[in-house]
Amino acid sequence: MGAHQTIVATTRSLNQAQSLKQIRKGLQVPGVLFARGLNPSTPIFIQRKEANVILATGERVLDMVIDGKKEMVNLTEVQREPSSGKLVHMSFHLLKAGEKTHASIPVHILGKAIGEKTGGLVQLVLKEIDIKALPKDLPEFIEIDVSGLDIGDHLAIKDIKLPTGVELYNMKPETNVVACKPPAKEEAVSEVAADANAEPEVIGKEKAKEE
Missing domain, CATH: 2.40.240.10 (Ribosomal Protein L25; Chain P)
Structure with missing residues (x-):
């Protein structure tokens, strides 16, 4: 370290x-x-x-x-x-040397995501990861390479290779750490499209059932 x-x-x-x-x-x-x-x-x-x-x-x-x-x-x-x-x-x-301890270690992003070239935004969902290790093995930070992420992709804790001697502490491996989000305008359009495809509530039918 x-x-x-x-x-x-x-x-x-x-x-x-x-x-x-x-x-x-x-x-x-x-x-x-x-x-x-x-x-x-x-x-x-x-x-x-x-x-x-x-x-x-x-x-x-x-x-x-x-x-x-x-x-x-x-x-x-x-x-x-x-x-x-x-x-x-x-x-x-x-x-104490020779005694394992747990600590919250900051996450550092490494590289430039593929999705950023087309307007995507890399978002750090989890700023720290809780780990357990001997004091000599405790890292200053944990690096995550995001260069392979395209828009819509994400990395969870299970996708990260922890340093030698370091283990996850009291956290779920499926927890997301970083994601590549679509541009803000694209997200807004997607939400509008989802609303448009949603089945409208037919008030008349509900009323008829009640009667």
């Missing part, structure tokens, strides 16, 4: 006045790192600018440098203010 994105965190004390001041200024985002053992959760801080950069990549499995020590973590939850969308909290889980 390729190198994961790196995020830097520092442990925090819930009563640190300086840390609270940084939060009020909006420079840092509070978070928590969950782990098994004697210390099941560690409060942390992450620089807001760095957090936003990481979130923009869509990656969930990351290398975290916390107080100078490098760990592999899984980003499991992101909280935002409902009105403004401002990032307010992040949750991570520590990954």
Whole structure:
């Protein structure tokens, strides 16, 4: 697997006045790192600018440098203010070597579909796939080659070759991931044609039956 994105965190004390001041200024985002053992959760801080950069990549499995020590973590939850969308909290889980874990991995489209040459639109139906693997085998993303798709075609999870050591987790293989849709005008015409071919409701007949 390729190198994961790196995020830097520092442990925090819930009563640190300086840390609270940084939060009020909006420079840092509070978070928590969950782990098994004697210390099941560690409060942390992450620089807001760095957090936003990481979130923009869509990656969930990351290398975290916390107080100078490098760990592999899984980003499991992101909280935002409902009105403004401002990032307010992040949750991570520590990954242990030799122990399988499950994670949501972003999907990346590769290639240009045949159908796009005639006006088709490639639509990513599923942005993430839930998988299970050892930390060393967790991919940054899962690539899907759409170059063979024509208008009306689609690819499901079962059509994707997962990396070695990676297995599907709690998802149906038949779930669609990406599709090549017809142009918007063509879709509208198809819907109109379908309505035209539909059998009209004969109100008189229904009334006669009721009588």
